[in-house]
Amino acid sequence: MTITVDIDVMLARRKMSVGELADRIGITPANLAVLKNGRAKAVRFSTLAALCEVLDCQPGDLLRWEADGAEVADGAEQTQGE
Numbered sequence: 001m002t003i004t005v006d007i008d009v010m011l012a013r014r015k016m017s018v019g020e021l022a023d024r025i026g027i028t029p030a031n032l033a034v035l036k037n038g039r040a041k042a043v044r045f046s047t048l049a050a051l052c053e054v055l056d057c058q059p060g061d062l063l064r065w066e067a068d069g070a071e072v073a074d075g076a077e078q079t080q081g082e
Helices: 006-014 018-025 027-035 045-054 070-081
Strands: 003-004 061-067
Touching: 006 018, 006 045, 006 070, 018 045, 045 061
Parallel strands: none
Antiparallel strands: 003 061
């Protein structure tokens, strides 16, 4: 399972830069880049709430879940069954 971060999408919709967003939510641009690029291991609810407030969105607009290797798992099951 992978959580994909879509902050770039919301930044583009709001015509806002990473630096401006970082300033408005009170984190460094470097830390925002870690989150934005999907390298963060965790996110505080206070940070998520600040992102949603500034970007005027819901958490689901920023984060989405994707299954890892769904095709591989299906293909493996088919190979074993054949």
